[in-house]
Amino acid sequence: MTFARRLTIVALALITILMGLAVLAPATRAVMPSDGVPQDAAMGTQSPAALSVSDVSLMQAHVALEAAYEKAKSMSLAMDVAIVDAGGNLKAFIRMDGAWLGSIDIAIKKARTARYFDMPTGEIGKLSQPGGPLYNIEHSNGGLITFPGGLPIKNAEGQIIGAVGVSGSTVENDHTVAQAAVDALAK
Amino acid sequence: MTFARRLTIVALALITILMGLAVLAPATRAVMPSDGVPQDAAMGTQSPAALSVSDVSLMQAHVALEAAYEKAKSMSLAMDVAIVDAGGNLKAFIRMDGAWLGSIDIAIKKARTARYFDMPTGEIGKLSQPGGPLYNIEHSNGGLITFPGGLPIKNAEGQIIGAVGVSGSTVENDHTVAQAAVDALAK
Amino acid sequence: MTFARRLTIVALALITILMGLAVLAPATRAVMPSDGVPQDAAMGTQSPAALSVSDVSLMQAHVALEAAYEKAKSMSLAMDVAIVDAGGNLKAFIRMDGAWLGSIDIAIKKARTARYFDMPTGEIGKLSQPGGPLYNIEHSNGGLITFPGGLPIKNAEGQIIGAVGVSGSTVENDHTVAQAAVDALAK
Amino acid sequence: MTFARRLTIVALALITILMGLAVLAPATRAVMPSDGVPQDAAMGTQSPAALSVSDVSLMQAHVALEAAYEKAKSMSLAMDVAIVDAGGNLKAFIRMDGAWLGSIDIAIKKARTARYFDMPTGEIGKLSQPGGPLYNIEHSNGGLITFPGGLPIKNAEGQIIGAVGVSGSTVENDHTVAQAAVDALAK
Incomplete structure (x- = not known):
């Protein structure tokens, strides 16, 4: 771990603690307008704190796409690979030569699904089967x-900063290629 | 300014500088996979940095909604008010009793539009008229x-952390109520 | 105008009058339920009565959201919570910090589904399984x-005035938090 | 009118005449154009020839994106850049850090629009104004x-192989960055 990285972590830890305090202070306040509820006297003088979020950069998306591309090539596969950011919005995308056209939308939706629920898409699929607790969640x-091929992307500190979606082969291969993209940013 | 706030700013500044360095290092690299382009030797050892983003908290959304609600009441108006986060996703929403049903979607779309382009919705409307440079951008x-009623929300440091959309009266009134929400978080 | 045509018009007029009488006679009268509302004898001389609907107010929505928020916090969960009114239209919404992005739409759809059929969403899910009587109703x-997490909201008199939808955890937890919102308005 | 412009018009007129002749020759026969392909007398015994299409490769898309990226950076702009293939389907996409979220969809739609009609998007916009021949074509x-920012991509031989769409600044800047992508593949 470089010195710069250590410094960053220390700084992030500080912010987390400070923001935690800021959030705790008004924690008993209402979450919606409430006529006649007396306002905390300290409230008018300072706004509550914003959240501090870590978001995938284009350079990270590039590294993730490159890793997926190399993995797919090594398996002789042609894949569609999408990266979405922390807000679920498309950050970068490639379709390898000869990859399925129908996989464009699937790769993007897999990435979005993985970020929308912060878990591998295949985990949701296990719960959305007939009789399962999330049956037909796909309509939302x-x-x-x-099905497998979408994975959250975490930074080296383990924070979710986006997601990757891969489509173009079997779901096992899709998952393997997505994992390569994730691994490239976890170190 | 409190001590805690000063500390936060110092920590944020540190992070910004460190991240700036991290981004500069690989700046000349390609943004997409490029077969046979020699990889920077230092590349394999460390991932590029994530972006550090400030995002609207529920407590901030609450303060903004409350300000909009009070402003609307003082003007004897019934409004729909939506708050979206930095990623353009809905964070909080209220429809005042008697407010237009058709304004639910408009308030949400105004908030999203303001965040999508980081400017007041009315500014975009000036450019999207027939003959204007952004004619029919509404189809995207x-x-x-x-039209007016959507505004970016900034924190006290001036960073955009989300947006507010208001609908339920004239566009002038919509804008005035949205401004009240923005002002509540700018101090 | 031919004689046949005149006859048709006379016949149609007769039918219209007869049907009017048929409607006035109580037994075959109402096309829609009017539970226990006494019929005015002089009904023909004045406009028919409108329905009297009880609809969730913003203040009630606020109380319901607050109850859901506190329940979720006590369970250490981050939830998306939506309230729709008697017309199935969004009344209020909150997304707790860190709650799933994909649960925005699901919470709103759960609330809407519960009001659309005036029953818990999980009850519909039992009927929409493969082979069930409402198979694939989710397409409408x-x-x-x-699946569970959406519940009708009743006032203290037991009338349905809207619905709540909760998403962000297991369906059991979603249901528990939704129930807390309902309970807050039932007393 | 400049001499160069006159020459262009003369050349266009010539091409039009030549193409007219080419089309007229087999006019009574084919239901679809088959430019210059010699017809086999024993046609029934062998399948008709397929079209030979030139399509943007991922490596070309990479070169185009890189050129757009460098151009945007040199202008201190943050852009969304999309490449679609000869079939109008997404081939590659990048969103630069800080670029507008609303420009994701616009960049993709600009690229698609440019390929759908094989002309710069701004040219279509001139015709889609109120009173114009293509009024409200945006609904299709x-x-x-x-509006400007979408351009067909041609290979060195002048064949259209896809299109680029750029969004994130004024339409003039969008167009300039899109042109850089096109130029990178025209040489």
Whole structure:
């Protein structure tokens, strides 16, 4: 671990603690407008704190796409690979030559689904089967894809900063290629 | 300014500088996979840095909604008010008793439009008129609303952390109520 | 105008009058339920009565959201919570910090589904399984969510005035938090 | 009118005449154009020839994105850049750090629009104004964007192989960055 990285972690830890305090202070306040509820006297003088979020950068997306691309090539596969950011919005995308056209939308939806629920898409698919607790969840959010190939992307500190979605082969291969993208940013 | 706040700012500044360095290092690298381009030797040992983003908290959304609600009441108006986060996703929403049903979607779309382009919705509307440079931009993003009533929300440091959208009266009144929400978080 | 045509018009007029009488006679009278509302004898001389609907107010929505928020916090969960009114239209919404992005749409759809059929979403889900009487009902209404977490909201008199939808954890936890919102308005 | 412009017009006229002749020759025969391909007398015994299409490769998309990225950086702009293939399907996409979220969809729609009609998006926009021959064409194809920033991509031989769409600044800047992507593949 470099010195710069240590410093960053220390700084992040400090912020986390400080923000934690800021959030705790008004914690008993109401979450919605409430006529006649007396306002905390200290409230008018300072706004509550914003959240501090870590978001995938284009350079990280590039590294993740490159890792997925190399993995797919080594398996002689042609894949569609999508990266979404912490807000679920498309950050970067490639379709390898000869990859399925139908996988464009699936790769993007897999990435979005993985970020929307912060888990591998295949885990959701296990729960969305007939008789399962999340049956037909795919009808939400303009269409989800819940079979394997979508994975949250974490930074080296373990924070979720986006997600990757891969489509173009079997779901096992899709998952393997997505994992390569994730691994490239976890170190 | 409290001591805690000063500390936060110092820590944020540190992080910004460190991240700036991290981003500069690989700046000349390609943004997409590039077969046979020699990889920077230092590349394999460390991932590029994530972006550090400030995002609206529920407590901030609450303060903004409350300010909009009080402003609307003082003007004897019934409004729909939506708050979206830094990623353009809905964070909080209220429809005042008697407010237009059609304003639910408009308030949400105004908030989203303001965050999507980081400017007041009315500014976009000036450019999207017939003959204007952004004519019919409303057809993008699943439908935009480009008349006044949507405003970016900034924290006290001036960073955009989300947006507010207000609908339920004239566009002038919508804008005035949205401004009250923004002002509540700018101090 | 031919004689045949005149006859048709006379016959149609007769039918219209007869049907009017048929409607006035109480037994075959109402096309829609009017539980226990006494019929005015002089009904023909004045406009028919409108329905009297009880609808969730913003203040009630606030109380319901607050109850859901406190319940979720006590369970260390981050939830998306939506309230719809008697018309199935969004009344209020909150997304707790860190709650799933994909649960925004699901919470709203759960609330809407519960009000659309005036029953807990999980009850519909039992009927929408393969082979069940409502198989794939999720395709209607722009997408329904039929697993637990959506509940009708009743006032103290037991009338349905809207619905709540909760998403962000297991369906059991979603249901528990939704129940807390319902309970807060039932007393 | 400049001499160069005159020459262009003369050349265009010539091409039009030649193509007219080519089309007229087999006019009574084919239901679809088959430019210059010699017809086999024993046609029934062998399949008709397929079209030979030139399509943007991922490596070309990479070169185009890189050129757009470098151009945007040199202008201190943060852009969304999309490449679609000859079939109008997404091939590659990048969103630079800090670029507008609303420009994701616009960049993709600009690229698609440019390929759908094989002309710069701004040219279509001139025709889609109120009173114009293509008024409200933006309602077709799931939403078109008809202001500048989308350009067909041609290979060195001048064949259209896809298109680029750029969004994130003024339409003039969007166009300039898109042109850089096109130029990178024209040489």
